[in-house]
Amino acid sequence: MGLRLNLVGTVVAATAALVLTLALIEDPIAQHRAGVELRANLSTALERLEAELRRGGDLDALADRVGAEEGCRLRILDASGRVIADAAYDRGSIGNDPPSAALLERAPRGEGRVADVPGEHGAEIVFFRLQGEPSRMVGMMRSGGRLLIADRSMASVQATRESMRQLVLVGGFVALLSGLILVLALGRTIAAPIRELEQTADALASGDLGARTRSQRSDELGTVGRSLDRMAEQLSARMEDLRAEEARLRAVLDGMVEAVLVTDASARIVVGNAALDRLVGHDFMGRSTMEVIRSPELHEAVRAARRGRSAEVFFEAIVADGARSFVAQVAALPERGGVVAVLHDVTSLQRAAQIRRDFVANASHELRTPLTAIRGFSETLRDGALGDPPTAARFIETILKHTLRLERIVEDLLTLSKAESPEGVLELEGVELEPLVEEVVMGLEPQAKEKQIRLEVRGLDAIPPLLASEPALEEVLRNLVDNGIKYSPAGGVVRVEAALEERSGVRRARISVRDEGPGIAAAHQERIFERFYRIDASRSRALGGTGLGLAIVRHLCAQMGAQVEVESQVHRGTIFHLRVGLAEEAEAERS
Numbered sequence: 001m002g003l004r005l006n007l008v009g010t011v012v013a014a015t016a017a018l019v020l021t022l023a024l025i026e027d028p029i030a031q032h033r034a035g036v037e038l039r040a041n042l043s044t045a046l047e048r049l050e051a052e053l054r055r056g057g058d059l060d061a062l063a064d065r066v067g068a069e070e071g072c073r074l075r076i077l078d079a080s081g082r083v084i085a086d087a088a089y090d091r092g093s094i095g096n097d098p099p100s101a102a103l104l105e106r107a108p109r110g111e112g113r114v115a116d117v118p119g120e121h122g123a124e125i126v127f128f129r130l131q132g133e134p135s136r137m138v139g140m141m142r143s144g145g146r147l148l149i150a151d152r153s154m155a156s157v158q159a160t161r162e163s164m165r166q167l168v169l170v171g172g173f174v175a176l177l178s179g180l181i182l183v184l185a186l187g188r189t190i191a192a193p194i195r196e197l198e199q200t201a202d203a204l205a206s207g208d209l210g211a212r213t214r215s216q217r218s219d220e221l222g223t224v225g226r227s228l229d230r231m232a233e234q235l236s237a238r239m240e241d242l243r244a245e246e247a248r249l250r251a252v253l254d255g256m257v258e259a260v261l262v263t264d265a266s267a268r269i270v271v272g273n274a275a276l277d278r279l280v281g282h283d284f285m286g287r288s289t290m291e292v293i294r295s296p297e298l299h300e301a302v303r304a305a306r307r308g309r310s311a312e313v314f315f316e317a318i319v320a321d322g323a324r325s326f327v328a329q330v331a332a333l334p335e336r337g338g339v340v341a342v343l344h345d346v347t348s349l350q351r352a353a354q355i356r357r358d359f360v361a362n363a364s365h366e367l368r369t370p371l372t373a374i375r376g377f378s379e380t381l382r383d384g385a386l387g388d389p390p391t392a393a394r395f396i397e398t399i400l401k402h403t404l405r406l407e408r409i410v411e412d413l414l415t416l417s418k419a420e421s422p423e424g425v426l427e428l429e430g431v432e433l434e435p436l437v438e439e440v441v442m443g444l445e446p447q448a449k450e451k452q453i454r455l456e457v458r459g460l461d462a463i464p465p466l467l468a469s470e471p472a473l474e475e476v477l478r479n480l481v482d483n484g485i486k487y488s489p490a491g492g493v494v495r496v497e498a499a500l501e502e503r504s505g506v507r508r509a510r511i512s513v514r515d516e517g518p519g520i521a522a523a524h525q526e527r528i529f530e531r532f533y534r535i536d537a538s539r540s541r542a543l544g545g546t547g548l549g550l551a552i553v554r555h556l557c558a559q560m561g562a563q564v565e566v567e568s569q570v571h572r573g574t575i576f577h578l579r580v581g582l583a584e585e586a587e588a589e590r591s
Contacts, residue, residue, distance in 0.1 A: 011179040019172030034160060035137065039127050042139035042150040045070035046125055049150070050143045059085035072152040079145045193221040200228060209236040259343040262333070263289065267302060270338070279343070281320030289341070293317050298341070301330040305339040308332050314346075325350045367409065370402035413548065426472055426559045430465035430583035433509065437496055440477045448485050448494070455481070456495040463498045463509050465583040472556040473580070476564075479549040480513040480576045487517030487574070507585055511578040520568040528566065529554040 045066055052062045053076075063074040067087035076085035125141045138151040196213055203211035212232060215225030253260055253273035261284070262271035269284050269292065276284065284292045290299045297315035304311050310331040316323060330341045377395040386392050441455050448455050466473070477496075484494035495514045500507055520528060529550045553576075557564045561581060568574035 011182075012176065015172060015176040015179055018175070019168060034154070038137040038152055038154070039139065041070060042072055042127070042137060042152060043125050045072050045074060045150045046139055046141045046148050049074055049076075049148055050141065053143065053146075053148075060087070063087035067150075070150075072150050075149045077147040077149065081147075084146075193217060193225065197221070197225055197228060200225075200232075204232055204235065209239055257345075259345070260340070261289065261292075261343070262340045263302065263338040265306075265338055267306065267339075276343070279319050279324075279345075293319065293343075295326075298326075298328055298330075301328060302339055302341065305330045305332045305341075367406065370405045370409075373402045374399050374406075409548070426469035426556075428467050428469055428560060428586075431468045431470045431473055432465055433463045433498060433511070434460035436470065436474055437477060437498075440474060440481055441496070444478065444481055444485060447482070451485060451488070452490045453485050453488050454493045455485075456493055458495065458497045460496075460498050463500065466509055467581040467583045467586045468560045468562065469556075472560055476553050476556050476562075476578065477511070477513070479553050480578070483549060483576075484513055484515035484517070484574075488515045489517070492516040501579075506581075508579050508581055511580065512575050513578070514573065514575045516573045519570040519572050520566065520574055521570055525566050525568065529564075 048070065049062060049066045052066060053059070059076050063076060063085045064087040067074040074085075074087040075083055078084050125139055127137065127139050136151050136153055138149065140150075141148045193213075193215065196215070200211045200213045209232060212229045213225035214229065215222045217225065250273075253271075254275075256273060256275055259276035259279045260271075260273045261269050261276055264270050267288050268286055269289065270286075272284055280292050289302050295315040295317040297313045298317070301311040301313040310329070312327065312329050314325070314327050316325050318324075324345055324347045327344045327346050328341050329344075330339055332339055377399050381392060381395055385395055437457055437460055441457060445455065481494060481496065488494055493516060495512075497512045497514065499510050499512075501510050502508075553564055557578065563577075563579045565577045565579075566574065567577065
């Protein structure tokens with residue numbers, strides 16, 4: 001309705017202005033034109049009367065005849081001002097009143113003069129307008145010592161003016177009514193496409209980028225509609241580009257190992273990736289960094305970045321999966337719009353560094369003990385013990401024992417180095433489990449008999465060929481069985497069992513090595529596969545272990561695609577489960 005009201009208001013104002021203008025100018029124009037016509041009529045009447053007077057005749061008859069023909073009242077006055085002829089033609093308009101004394105008195109003096117017009121024979125005609133009921137136009141002309149007066153009522157002029165005024169008012173009303181009808185019709189014609197444009201614009205603003213006017217009009221509104229459609233097409237294309245770019249950015253962010261968070265100017269998180277979600281384990285959008293990750297160091301780095309200073313900070317925090325160590329790069333976004341922080345989880349690096357430090361310390365300790373013994377006994381022999389054969393023999397036996405221990409440590413280190421080397425790729429093939437286990441058991445039988453340990457084997461005949469490296473699998477089983485013999489008490493049993501199991505539609509062989517040793521506490525079960533890690537160092541050395549066997553087992557299993565797990569309770573023994581793929585399953589996958 002706004003457009004229609006504006007159009008109606010405009011038309012009403014324009015029409016009213018036009019009518020008012022016509023009303024203001026028509027009256028002066030009509031009055032001027034009527035006055036001109038009256039003066040011309042009176043001039044003609046006076047000139048004809050003068051012409052008739054020259055020919056001679058009855059004055060009253062001449063005045064009557066000329067006045068009747070010219071439609072005015074004519075009077076003739078002599079030089080003394082006495083009326084000598086009077087035509088009462090106009091008596092119907094002015095009654096039977098004689099000429100007013102005011103007319104006869106004012107006319108010679110020229111009072112109320114309107115215009116002077118030269119007559120046909122050079123005589124000047126003077127026109128007057130007399131106000132009264134009704135107003136009159138008077139013309140006077142002197143001729144031959146006589147004064148000729150012609151006058152006529154202006155009632156017809158007033159009637160004409162009233163008629164024109166009424167005509168202007170009626171015409172204005174008709175024009176206003178016609179204009180309103182046309183405006184309403186035009187408004188209806190214009191309103192529909194404008195409403196369509198409005199609805200399309202609202203739909204685009206609300207996110208419906210498929211909205212179109214599809215206007216077929218050939219006027220300006222059609223041009224606007226087609227322009228709006230082109231704008232919508234471009235906007236839709238750009239939004240698609242933005243969505244694709246956002247999807248690519250989201251894929252990049254979610255594919256990153258590092259956790260990424262972006263805050264706004266008020267330090268509230270507005271963007272985060274999948275790594276951050278996994279890290280904090282709860283919804284983080286709209287929350288502050290301090291609420292999500294409680295670290296004073298990170299919070300201070302974010303505050304510094306908000307002031308325009310990039311920072312790199314190391315901190316530790318409790319997150320969804322426990323205590324973790326992080327290195328964070330924090331930088332400000334352009335125009336102080338917030339900060340972006342990239343969090344590198346260095347927990348594994350810290351643990352690896354600690355393992356390396358522990359390895360160096362443990363390796364040094366493991367090597368120092370036999371070397372110290374060898375050096376001590378060698379120096380004793382050098383200083384004279386060689387002269388005592390029994391003592392020398394005992395010292396040499398001790399030196400040999402520690403030398404063998406050093407040899408075992410070096411061999412295990414070399415084996416572990418090969419297992420950890422990325423270049424040491426194992427060739428996997430079908431391996432029969434039963435003969436392999438029998439060979440391992442046979443090689444460790446003397447050691448088991450020495451401790452009165454019974455070795456048992458079960459379920460090996462039902463296992464098809466395994467997909468493994470025979471030397472690596474033999475090394476793994478030898479280490480596991482050797483550990484079982486070392487830690488089982490005298491008279492105990494070390495059992496090797498095998499069975500088939502299926503997980504997620506894939507069959508595998510599960511080889512279990514069970515002992516009756518002291519068991520392993522849960523706190524140590526995660527670390528027993530680390531190099532030189534010992535639960536009881538003195539007991540392990542007394543049993544002749546190097547501390548590298550389980551580390552070798554873990555790395556060889558990883559290279560074969562196998563898994564090794566431990567199941568143990570204190571004082572109830574330990575079971576190592578080894579899960580190895582089947583050769584037939586791998587062959588089926590390849591085919």
